[in-house]
Amino acid sequence: MRGFFIGRFQPYHLGHHEVIKNIIHEVDELIIGIGSAQESHTLENPFTAGERVLMIVRALEELNIDKRIYVIPLEDIYRNSLWVSHVCSMVPPFDIVYTNNPLVYRLFKEAGFKVKSTKMYNRKEYQGTEIRRKMLEGGDWERYVPKAVAEVIKEIDGISRIKEIAAKDV
Amino acid sequence: MRGFFIGRFQPYHLGHHEVIKNIIHEVDELIIGIGSAQESHTLENPFTAGERVLMIVRALEELNIDKRIYVIPLEDIYRNSLWVSHVCSMVPPFDIVYTNNPLVYRLFKEAGFKVKSTKMYNRKEYQGTEIRRKMLEGGDWERYVPKAVAEVIKEIDGISRIKEIAAKDV
Amino acid sequence: MRGFFIGRFQPYHLGHHEVIKNIIHEVDELIIGIGSAQESHTLENPFTAGERVLMIVRALEELNIDKRIYVIPLEDIYRNSLWVSHVCSMVPPFDIVYTNNPLVYRLFKEAGFKVKSTKMYNRKEYQGTEIRRKMLEGGDWERYVPKAVAEVIKEIDGISRIKEIAAKDV
Amino acid sequence: MRGFFIGRFQPYHLGHHEVIKNIIHEVDELIIGIGSAQESHTLENPFTAGERVLMIVRALEELNIDKRIYVIPLEDIYRNSLWVSHVCSMVPPFDIVYTNNPLVYRLFKEAGFKVKSTKMYNRKEYQGTEIRRKMLEGGDWERYVPKAVAEVIKEIDGISRIKEIAAKDV
C-alpha cells in the first residue's frame, strides 16, 4: 500500500516529522508532495522547492526508514477542481491520503479516495507560521526543526533572506 | 437585440432571478455569462461552473421564457484590459450589457458598448455573501434561491462541501 | 440520462448534425462541448467560440428537439491528464460520452466513464478540414453545413476572414 | 555602464523623477522597467503599461537627458525564482540595479548583481498609494507628478476611470 502526504514544508519541522513517523508504519511506500512548489522568497513561502527537497530528504535520513519514499515538488494549479488530477499525474499511484487540511480532505474524498486525518503533534508550537515568525524576529527557531533542516537553512543563508525580504525599505 | 448579463452566481439567487425577469423584456435574446468559471470549492466560490449552469438553466425553466437564452461559463483572464475581448470571443455578439458591477460597467463603456445598470432587488438580503454565510452557519438559505436551485444544491451535496472546506482542521 | 458530445465545430456541419440526430434519442439531456474554445482566426480554427455557439444553437432549432441541450465552450487545458476533470468542472454532470476521437475515448475510459463511439455520417465528405478548404478555395461549402450555419458564416463575413488570413503577404 | 531601475509607476510621480535625476549621472544608459505591466483598471494599478510608457517618456523629455533611455514594460511572472531571468530576457544587458524594494534588492543580489538603494525623495508625500487616494477623493494630486504626466492622465480621462471603478454599485 502506497500513501500520500502533502505539505508546503516552509520549513519542514518537527510536527511534520512526527506525522511521518506515525504514518510510515501504515504503508509500504510513502509519497511526500511539496505543495506550492513554485513559490519562494516571500514571508509565507521563503524556501524554493529544491531547498525543501533537501530539508526533507536529509531529515528523513535520521529516521533510518527502510521503505521507499518519494519526495515530489508539486506546482500549484490554481483550480481546485483540477488539483486531484494534477497530483495524480505527477506522482506514482497511491491508495490512501494523509492530511489535516480540510480542502485537501474534501477534494480527495469527492474524487473517491480513502483519506485519513493526521494528528498534528503539538499543533500550537509546531506550525510554519510560528516558526517563520521566530526566524524573522531572531527567536529560537532551531528547536522546532530537525537538526538536518537547521543545517540546510544555514547553508542557504535562509535567515538573512527572510529578514531582507521583510524589510520595509532597503 | 441581444443582451449580455454576467454574474458569478455562487449561487444563482432570487436577486439574479428578478433582474432577469426585468431585462428579458428589453431584448430578443439573452446571454448569461458565468464569471470566474474556473473557481470552485472555496468559501467565496463553492460551486463549479457546471453546477452553476445547472442551477441557472433549471431556474429559468420556471419562468417559461420564450426567448433564446445562452448560458456560457467564462474563465477569468486575469487582465482587465483583455477581459472585454475575452467575453466577446466566447459568446455570440451582443448589443447591450446589463450589470451593476462598476468594473464591468467601466470596461465595456471604454470599449464602446452600451451598458445599463441593473437594479438589484432587495440588495441587502439577496446577495451571494449573505446566502453563503447562511449555508455555512446552518441558516435558512433556501428562501433566497429559486426552488430549482435549492434542489441542485441538495443533489450535489453542496452544503456539506461548504461546511467541510470551512473547517479549520479536519 | 445526460450525454456529452464534444467537437471543435469549425464549422458545425451536417456530419455533426447527423450524429446529434442519432444520439439525442438515447439521452434525456445532451451537453455539446465546443473544444479549443480559445482558438480563432487561424485556418484550422477560423471561428470564435461565440460564433460556434451561434451556429450550433441555430442549427439545432431546425431539429425541433424537445430535450434540454447545453452548448458549452471549453478552453484547452494543454494537459491530457487534467482534461477530463476540466470538462467535468465546466459542464453539468453526465452519464455517457459520445465521441469518435481516440484520445477523448481513452481519457474518459481511464477516468471510468461509459464511452460510446459515434458513427460519423459520410466521413469523407463531412469533415471540417475538407469544408474549410472549400471555403478557402471558393468551392461549394454550403451544401455541407445546415442552412442556419451558412447564414451565421455570412453574417460574420467568415469566408473573407479565412481568405485574408491565408494570404501570403497582404 | 548601463543601469536598471524598476517601478510600477502608477502613476510616474516626482519621487521617481528625483531618483532618475540622481542616478542618470552614474550611468551611460538607463533602462526603466515598468513592473506589473499587465495590470490596469484597478485602484492599485489604474493605468495600462502603454499609458505609463507615455507618462514616463514625456516626463523625461522635460529633463533634456542626452543619454539613451529604454522604457520597457515588464509583465509579472508570478514566480520570484524566475523574475531576474525574466527581466534579463526582456531588456538589454545591464551592470547595476537601482531599487529601494527589498524583494527586488534580494533577488538581484542572490543572482550576483550589483544593487544600489535609491533614496526616495520625500517618501511620505511622493508615493503612489497617497497620490491615487488623492485622485479618488478629489484632492490636489497634480502637484505630485510632473506636468507632462498630469497631461497624459487628463488625455486618457484617468481620474474618472479611478472614480468609476471605485464605486460600490453603478
Added chain:
Amino acid sequence: MRGFFIGRFQPYHLGHHEVIKNIIHEVDELIIGIGSAQESHTLENPFTAGERVLMIVRALEELNIDKRIYVIPLEDIYRNSLWVSHVCSMVPPFDIVYTNNPLVYRLFKEAGFKVKSTKMYNRKEYQGTEIRRKMLEGGDWERYVPKAVAEVIKEIDGISRIKEIAAKDV
C-alpha cells in the same frame, strides 16, 4: 499621428530598416513592437527581446530620426481574439498600423483600426529565415543587417549560440 509597426526582428535587418525609413515620414511618432518577445534560443527565434531592443535602438540611431520612437517588447498572448487588446494595453495609443502580415492586418481591421500594407524591400533577400540560415551555415549574413546590428550580434556571441542549439548531439 502615431503609427504602430510590428515584427519579430530575428534579427532586425535591412528590410525592416527600409520600411521604417519609409513610414517614419507619414507619422509624428512611431511605436515598434517586438513580437514573440518571450522567445529565444531557438533556430526560429535565437535572440532575446532585450537583445532585439538593443539591435533596433542602435540601428535607428544611424538614421538620425528626430521623431519619438518607442521600442516595446510584446509577449505572445496565444489567442488571436485577444491580441489587439493585448497590444493596445502595452503600448501608447496609435492611429495607424503598418504591417504586411495577413493575420495582423485582419485582426486590426476587424477591431476597426486603419491598417496599411508595408512594401517589403527586396523580400527575397531580406527576410529573417534566409538570414538565420546564413548565420547557421557560415554564409555572409552581415550584408543583410545594419552595421549596428552586426555589432550587437557579435557582442552577445549570437552566431555560436545559433550553431550550438542547431547541433544534433553535443
Added chain:
Amino acid sequence: MRGFFIGRFQPYHLGHHEVIKNIIHEVDELIIGIGSAQESHTLENPFTAGERVLMIVRALEELNIDKRIYVIPLEDIYRNSLWVSHVCSMVPPFDIVYTNNPLVYRLFKEAGFKVKSTKMYNRKEYQGTEIRRKMLEGGDWERYVPKAVAEVIKEIDGISRIKEIAAKDV
C-alpha cells in the same frame, strides 16, 4: 559534488541506464530531472510524470547504488530564457550538468554552469522514438528497457494506451 541529469524518459530505457551507471561514479549525489512532466497520453509522451518516477526509481534499485538520488518531475516553462532558473528552483543545488541535448547544454553554459556531454550507449537502438514505435507496432520493446520498467508499463496497461490514442477513428 552533486550532479544533474535530465531526460523525458518516455520510457526510461537501457540507454539512460548506461549513462547513469557511468556518471554515478563522478558525483556524490545525483538529481534526475523528468522533463516535460506535464505531458502524457500522446504518442510522443505516453506516460505521466508519476509513472516515469516509478519506472526510474524501480530500475535504479537494480543497480544497488549507495548514493543519494533525487528523482524530480519538471514541468515545461515554455521560455528558454527562464528554464535554467526554473530547474534551479525545483531541485537541490548542483555543481555539474550531464546532457547530450544541445539546447540544454547551451542554456546551462550561458548561465555559467559546468556541463559535460554524456555518451549515449548504442544511440541507434536505445532511443525513445524507436522504442515507442515498437510499442505501437507490436515489436519487441522489452529488450530495450530495464526489467523493472517493463513491469511498470504492464501494470499501468501502457501498451494499450499507446495503441488506442494512435487509432485514427475509434
